[in-house]
Amino acid sequence: MDKGIYVAMTGASATLKAQAAVAHNLANVDTTGFKAALVQTQQYAVNGAGLPSRIDTTLQSAGFDASPGPQNTTGYALDVALKPNAWLAVQDASGQEAYTRAGNLRVNENGQLVTAAGNPLLGEGGPISVPSFQSISIASDGTISIVPQGQGPEVQANVGRLRVVQNDVTQVSRGLDGLMHRPASASASPPPALAGNVLTSGAVEGSNVNAADALVGMIELSRQFDLQVQMLHHSDDNARAATSMLRLGS
Numbered sequence: 001m002d003k004g005i006y007v008a009m010t011g012a013s014a015t016l017k018a019q020a021a022v023a024h025n026l027a028n029v030d031t032t033g034f035k036a037a038l039v040q041t042q043q044y045a046v047n048g049a050g051l052p053s054r055i056d057t058t059l060q061s062a063g064f065d066a067s068p069g070p071q072n073t074t075g076y077a078l079d080v081a082l083k084p085n086a087w088l089a090v091q092d093a094s095g096q097e098a099y100t101r102a103g104n105l106r107v108n109e110n111g112q113l114v115t116a117a118g119n120p121l122l123g124e125g126g127p128i129s130v131p132s133f134q135s136i137s138i139a140s141d142g143t144i145s146i147v148p149q150g151q152g153p154e155v156q157a158n159v160g161r162l163r164v165v166q167n168d169v170t171q172v173s174r175g176l177d178g179l180m181h182r183p184a185s186a187s188a189s190p191p192p193a194l195a196g197n198v199l200t201s202g203a204v205e206g207s208n209v210n211a212a213d214a215l216v217g218m219i220e221l222s223r224q225f226d227l228q229v230q231m232l233h234h235s236d237d238n239a240r241a242a243t244s245m246l247r248l249g250s
Helices: 002-027 211-249
Strands: 038-043 055-064 070-073 080-082 085-091 098-099 105-107 113-115 135-140 143-148 158-162 163-164 199-201 203-205
Touching: 002 038, 002 211, 080 085, 135 199
Parallel strands: 080 203
Antiparallel strands: 038 055, 070 203, 080 199, 085 098, 085 163, 105 113, 135 143, 143 158
16 A cells, blocks of 8 residues: 555655746746746656565656747847847856846946846956947847947947857756756857847847646646545555454454
8 A cells, every 4th residue: 555655645746846847937927038947757666675666756857948938029229039049148146157038138337238137248258348328229140339428329339249159958957046057067168159140129038938828737737736645545544444454354
């Protein structure tokens, strides 16, 4: 009887973790550039003394859904929507290069071009600094141009170019900071910058989470969890009945 209890218990634990992943996706249905997390369960035999009769169910991360989200036009000069499989290079909290598709950019109080989360955007020579300007624009190849403060519109100055790269989605994973990181096992050299038209200015990419599908998935997981809890109760009842029969037989 304990075999059934063990399978149901580990399955229920994995289901709860899967529900947390779906809830995380739902919470980010309106987050710019968010990629839905994918999860799956896997069974494996528990090694140890005795017969191989214990099967564990564990939750495994299947990465993320790399499909592009909807493109929303904003008209704001610092909003950019990237082409498919293109990523903005940013600097994470540890000073390393990381990646995002969240293109709602801004210039902070120190004159740095940063993401909405505050991560500095990287250019060819590192973080991009923007002098005081009257107007700013980002070209389709990522070149950033400004009209300097106090100058006329005929005066244009280039202040840098966004570092946009193409990543193999199997070689990056989402960190706790929400950014995509290349694992230590990946190539030591960062991917080269893409050339040509890599983005659309005045637009942002929305989340690729399908709210309806996520809600249906959450309902399915809730029913699955209820079934697993019922299996636990039934296995326990069967064990009690078997114990009673053994006592009567003795």
